[in-house]
Amino acid sequence: MRLLILTQYYPPEIGAPQNRLHELAVRLKKSGVDVEVLTAMPNYPNMEIHEAYRKGKIKEEVIEGIPVHRSRIFVSTSKSIVKRLLNYFSFVVTSYFRGRKLPSFDFLMVESPPLFLGYSAMALSKKLNAKLIFNVSDLWPESAEKLDLVTNKRLLKLAYNLEAKCYHSADLITGQTQGIVSDILTRFPNRKVVWLPNGVDLSFYNSTMISKNGFRTKHGFSEDQKLFFYGGVVGYAQGLDIILNAAKAFLSNSTVQFIIQGAGPELERLQELKKTLKVQNVHFLPPVAKTEMPSILKEIDVAIIPLRKLDLFTGAIPSKVFETLAMEIPILLGVDGEARTHFVDRANAALFIEPENVEMLIEKIQFLLDNPAIALEMGKNGREYAMKTFNRDLIAEKFLKDLESLS
Numbered sequence: 001m002r003l004l005i006l007t008q009y010y011p012p013e014i015g016a017p018q019n020r021l022h023e024l025a026v027r028l029k030k031s032g033v034d035v036e037v038l039t040a041m042p043n044y045p046n047m048e049i050h051e052a053y054r055k056g057k058i059k060e061e062v063i064e065g066i067p068v069h070r071s072r073i074f075v076s077t078s079k080s081i082v083k084r085l086l087n088y089f090s091f092v093v094t095s096y097f098r099g100r101k102l103p104s105f106d107f108l109m110v111e112s113p114p115l116f117l118g119y120s121a122m123a124l125s126k127k128l129n130a131k132l133i134f135n136v137s138d139l140w141p142e143s144a145e146k147l148d149l150v151t152n153k154r155l156l157k158l159a160y161n162l163e164a165k166c167y168h169s170a171d172l173i174t175g176q177t178q179g180i181v182s183d184i185l186t187r188f189p190n191r192k193v194v195w196l197p198n199g200v201d202l203s204f205y206n207s208t209m210i211s212k213n214g215f216r217t218k219h220g221f222s223e224d225q226k227l228f229f230y231g232g233v234v235g236y237a238q239g240l241d242i243i244l245n246a247a248k249a250f251l252s253n254s255t256v257q258f259i260i261q262g263a264g265p266e267l268e269r270l271q272e273l274k275k276t277l278k279v280q281n282v283h284f285l286p287p288v289a290k291t292e293m294p295s296i297l298k299e300i301d302v303a304i305i306p307l308r309k310l311d312l313f314t315g316a317i318p319s320k321v322f323e324t325l326a327m328e329i330p331i332l333l334g335v336d337g338e339a340r341t342h343f344v345d346r347a348n349a350a351l352f353i354e355p356e357n358v359e360m361l362i363e364k365i366q367f368l369l370d371n372p373a374i375a376l377e378m379g380k381n382g383r384e385y386a387m388k389t390f391n392r393d394l395i396a397e398k399f400l401k402d403l404e405s406l407s
Contacts, residue, residue, distance in 0.1 A: 001403065002034040004102065004130065006121050007111035008073070008091050010039040011063055012050065014287055015233070016319035017111055017137060020198050025066045027396035033403075035066055038099050040073040040091045045233070045263045045287065047075045047087075071098035079265060081150070088114045096120040100127045107403060109133040109174075113140040115159060118166035125169075131406055134170035135196065136180050139312075143237075146312045167191055171406055174399075179315015179338045194402050198319045199390040202383075205294050205326035213295040219285065225255050226369060228332075229300040231293070232320045234264035239308035239356055242334065244270065246361040247279040254281075256369070259300070261285040297327040302368055302375065306334030309355035314338065325349055325386040328379035332364050342389070349382030 005025060009017045025035045042050045052058060053070070061068050074090035076083040091114075099120070108130035110121035118134070125132040141159035144150040150159070167173055167188050174196035175181035184193050203209075221227060230243060243258055250256040258281055260270070267284070274282050288296065297303075303324040307313040314337030321343060324331055331350035333343055334357075343350040351364045368375045 001032070001107070001407070002105040003028065003036070003107045003109060003403070004099070004105040004124075004128065005035065005037045005109050005111070006039075006095060006099065006117065006124065007037065008040050008088075008114055008117060009044055009111070010037055010042070010068065011290075013042045013044040014290060015044055016198065018044075019290055020137075020319065021111060022063070022066070023199075023201060023392050024396055024399065026064050027393060028400060029065055031396065031400055033400065036102070036105075037066055037068045038095055038102070039068060039070055040095070041070050043073065043075045047077045049073075049075060069098060069102065071095050081152075088116045092116050092120045096123055099124045102128060104128050105130040106407070107131050107133055109135055111135050111137065112166070113138050115140045115163060115166070118162055118169075122166065122169045131171040132169055133172045133174060133403075134166050135174045135176075136184065137176040139180055139183055142183075143312055146310055164188070172402065174402075177315050177317050177338055183315065196399055196402075197390060197395060198317065198322060199392040199395045200322035200326045200386055201392050202326055202387060205297070205323050207294075207298055207327050207383075210294045210298050212299055213292075215296050215299040219259075219283065221257060225257050226302070227257055227259055227300040228302045228304055228365065229259045229261070229297075230304050230306075231259075231261040231296070232318070234260065234262045234267040234270065236266060237307055237313070238266070239306050239334070240266065240270055241273065242306050242353075242356055242358055242361055243304055244273055244277055244279055244282055245358040246365065247282045248277055249362045250365070251279065251281060256281065256365070258282045258304075259285060261296075262287050293323060294327065297323065297329060300329065302332060302365075303329050304332045304334070304361070306353065306361075307355055313355070317342070322386060322390050325382035325390070328383045330368060330375040330378035331382070332361065332368075334361070343382070343385070347381050347385035349378050349385055351378075 005021055007021055011018050011022050029035045041053045059070050071094035074086045105128050108125045110117055141156055145156055173191055173193040178195055181193050181195050247258045305318050305321055317339045332353050333350040334353040334355045340352050344352045353361045353364055
């Protein structure tokens with residue numbers, strides 16, 4: 001069986017889709033699938049081609065046994081819609097012309113968003129005689145419309161039409177959450193749609209096997225301080241203002257510190273908000289490589305994982321939840337719906353925070369400070385739940401069976 005994964009984002013970039021797709025590729029390869037990847041020159045999150053790849057220095061490489069083919073992409077640090085569209089469509093064009101030179105595949109799996117990559121995927125699936133697998137990790141353009149990231153009605157209509165065309169062209173649609181699966185099936189009841197969740201490598205994120213690497217010492221935190229941590233994209237969807245506003249309530253308690261680690265379009269605004277609120281107990285740290293995350297998580301006490309209060313996010317499961325569960329860290333979860341059902345109701349690994357409710361976050365922070373034994377138990381519950389439900393090995397096995405059913 002031969003599978004080509006088409007994605008704009010892939011390692012050495014850092015991020016949720018990058019890690020998720022690579023981990024799936026590695027496991028499928030171990031199961032005997034001939035997996036290759038067609039992707040762009042790495043540029044995320046700073047929108048600059050990584051130094052080692054500039055001027056086309058690396059066009060072909062092998063990452064952990066996975067052959068990776070790279071094509072050019074337009075990048076710009078501008079936030080204008082025109083530059084963002086140029087970024088997406090440049091890879092649509094270059095990925096097609098690079099991909100059409102590859103040999104035939106049994107399956108072509110495309111990652112969406114960006115939805116526009118569906119153009120390249122549909123054309124390449126025909127050229128390479130491959131059945132199309134359309135993997136949806138975010139309901140675009142619905143999410144872009146509800147977040148007011150795209151307001152042009154003509155562009156939105158074109159995007160919704162493209163979404164429908166991609167779904168009708170796909171032999172299989174995979175959704176990252178059960179909410180995404182349900183949404184697609186409601187609108188396209190005659191399509192084959194299955195759940196392909198994100199997950200975690202339980203051997204890599206294992207607190208009993210990981211030693212501290214001096215994270216606290218490096219950043220000036222003492223061993224007796226309680227570290228409340230957010231790590232990931234600093235973007236529009238996360239609503240990270242809630243952390244800074246809650247931190248103000250703990251300024252008099254120097255043992256309580258808040259960390260926001262990552263990069264994204266909201267970083268500068270949040271740094272200015274920190275100055276305005278004068279919350280010196282909030283610390284911004286740059287993103288790090290995936291290899292560093294287990295040892296960092298080893299040294300934090302509680303994870304804060306919020307999203308904005310939008311109906312759109314009731315079916316969302318932030319990818320950072322899985323690593324946190326595996327590392328036995330209690331979670332303050334500002335996400336309602338599917339994530340709340342999994343991690344609060346079923347796993348008893350998190351406390352629910354109404355999205356954007358600062359007072360509720362303050363209350364739950366204090367609860368965990370006052371009840372360390374409960375926090376410890378929540379952490380243990382989280383790893384047990386991850387082992388049963390979000391184990392990457394089991395997810396890959398299930399997906400392979402889904403592919404075999406199409407053969």
